[in-house]
Amino acid sequence: MTAASPAHPDPSQPAPAGPDLWPAPYASGPVDATVTVPGSKSVTNRALVLAALAAEPGWVRRPLRSRDTLLMAEGLRTLGVRIEEGVGPDGTGEAWRVLPAPLRGPAAVDVGNAGTVMRFLPPVAALADGPVRFDGDPRSHERPLHGVIDALRTLGARIDDEGRGALPMTVHGAGGLDGGVVEIDASSSSQFVSALLLSGARFNQGVEVRHVGGRLPSMPHIRMTVDMLRAVGAKVDEPEHGGEPDVWRVTPSALRGRDLVIEPDLSNAQPFLAAALVTGGRVTVPDWPARTTQPGDELRRIFTEMGGACELTDAGLTFTGTGRIHGIDVDLGEVGELTPGIAAVAALADSPSTLRGVAHLRLHETDRLAALTKEINGLGGDVTETEDGLHIRPRPLRGGVFHTYHDHRMATAGAIIGLAVPGVEIEDVATTAKTLPDFPGMWTEMLGA
Numbered sequence: 352m353t354a355a356s357p358a359h360p361d362p363s364q365p366a367p368a369g370p371d372l373w374p375a376p377y378a379s380g381p382v383d384a385t386v387t388v389p390g391s392k393s394v395t396n397r398a399l400v401l402a403a404l405a406a407e408p409g410w411v412r413r414p415l416r417s418r419d420t421l422l423m424a425e426g427l428r429t430l431g432v433r434i435e436e437g438v439g440p441d442g443t444g445e446a447w448r449v450l451p452a453p454l455r456g457p458a459a460v461d462v463g464n465a466g467t468v469m470r471f472l473p474p475v476a477a478l479a480d481g482p483v484r485f486d487g488d489p490r491s492h493e494r495p496l497h498g499v500i501d502a503l504r505t506l507g508a509r510i511d512d513e514g515r516g517a518l519p520m521t522v523h524g525a526g527g528l529d530g531g532v533v534e535i536d537a538s539s540s541s542q543f544v545s546a547l548l549l550s551g552a553r554f555n556q557g558v559e560v561r562h563v564g565g566r567l568p569s570m571p572h573i574r575m576t577v578d579m580l581r582a583v584g585a586k587v588d589e590p591e592h593g594g595e596p597d598v599w600r601v602t603p604s605a606l607r608g609r610d611l612v613i614e615p616d617l618s619n620a621q622p623f624l625a626a627a628l629v630t631g632g633r634v635t636v637p638d639w640p641a642r643t644t645q646p647g648d649e650l651r652r653i654f655t656e657m658g659g660a661c662e663l664t665d666a667g668l669t670f671t672g673t674g675r676i677h678g679i680d681v682d683l684g685e686v687g688e689l690t691p692g693i694a695a696v697a698a699l700a701d702s703p704s705t706l707r708g709v710a711h712l713r714l715h716e717t718d719r720l721a722a723l724t725k726e727i728n729g730l731g732g733d734v735t736e737t738e739d740g741l742h743i744r745p746r747p748l749r750g751g752v753f754h755t756y757h758d759h760r761m762a763t764a765g766a767i768i769g770l771a772v773p774g775v776e777i778e779d780v781a782t783t784a785k786t787l788p789d790f791p792g793m794w795t796e797m798l799g800a
């Protein structure tokens with residue numbers, strides 16, 4: 352946390368400017384770069400949980416090492432799991448060796464502001480043999496957790512949250528969990544479903560999760576959970592392969608220890624692809640997977656519609672901008688985490704955009720709809736919040752401070768705008784370390800500075 356940042360990020364309040372300002376580089380010409388993007392946060396944190404719950408040791412290769420994944424690794428270590436630094440089984444590439452062990456309490460887990468840690472670890476803690484205390488950044492107290500807390504209680508866990516339905520809380524692990532059928536409303540976060548499925552094979556009766564409620568966001572992330580569970584040997588029934596709509600079932604079983612290779616984080620590739628679009632340049636991201644459940648893969652379609660062109664070859668994904676950016680009318684409910692970067696590009700387009708289906712972003716790292724509206728308008732833009740998204744009418748922007756509210760994707764959104772608008776300063780750019788260890792360095796290198 353920096354002196355410039357309020358303890359409770361609230362974009363509805365004026366954010367004081369402070370000394371921690373990063374001058375976002377202005378692009379004097381088209382970028383032409385190859386950018387190697389570190390591993391996916393979502394895949395790394397699922398791989399860690401599944402490896403920790405396995406019946407035998409496993410490997411997580413090319414893991415992302417950022418705040419969210421280091422918090423996940425540390426949380427699992429606190430519960431007794433050994434995670435060692437090492438090279439992979441083939442002798443190349445950095446890897447984590449994960450040695451599962453009986454899960455133990457008492458323990459204390461710091462979730463930071465990581466949705467994956469605050470949602471995926473409480474079901475693991477229910478399997479520990481003692482109390483596990485969960486706490487994190489001030490914002491973690493405001494992010495929804497009721498789906499996980501209520502579900503775990505239904506499945507047999509004892510949780511002390513002093514009636515908050517949120518952090519901080521203590522999960523009183525009893526060495527195992529009955530499991531069974533549970534109904535949850537996961538319309539505020541798909542991570543509720545993923546959390547219960549990831550640990551479900553270790554519950555005595557497995558788990559059947561039934562979503563009841565409004566639209567479930569971020570379906571690709573649930574597919575990612577199902578795919579990765581299957582990769583470690585779990586049996587999963589799900590709606591997309593003949594199952595009942597909104598119902599997922601994981602059969603109780605031992606999980607295998609695998610050699611899991613982490614794909615690049617395609618959502619973190621977003622600002623770099625956006626740089627090609629905004630500057631009329633070209634960016635190649637190596638190792639772009641031919642098939643993936645990551646929502647960032649949708650950028651190929653979305654940024655193409657906004658004016659670029661892309662080609663997937665052995666070298667990776669090459670995205671080329673034309674110098675012209677078009678507005679877009681798009682439902683981002685499945686790929687909500689791409690919204691800040693798309694909003695930034697849309698603010699520089701030649702026609703208005705409507706981004707829909709993302710009301711749940713109000714409960715992300717910060718209220719992203721309010722934050723984007725306030726900060727883009729602070730640079731002279733014309734953004735209005737709708738019930739479930741943003742309406743963006745491009746206007747000539749001017750330089751100024753772009754506040755980030757402890758949100759990595761606000762910082763990268765500001766950097767995108769800074770490519771085209773001289774004098775943009777990003778407050779607390781270090782917040783990008785949540786999912787990218789060195790965003791400013793990568794950005795500067797891309798620009799050849």
Ligand SMILES: O=C(O)C1=C[C@@H](OP(=O)(O)O)[C@@H](O)[C@H](O)C1
Nearest residue numbers: 393540541542568569572687688
């Ligand atoms: O399961 C995951 O890894 C994620 C699911 C999504 O969460 P929500 O469904 O809460 O939006 C996404 O926004 C988040 O960045 C990562």
Ligand SMILES: C=C(OP(=O)(O)O)C(=O)O
Nearest residue numbers: 464465466467688715716
């Ligand atoms: C919503 C996000 O993160 P989290 O995993 O903390 O929910 C995100 O990375 O955009």
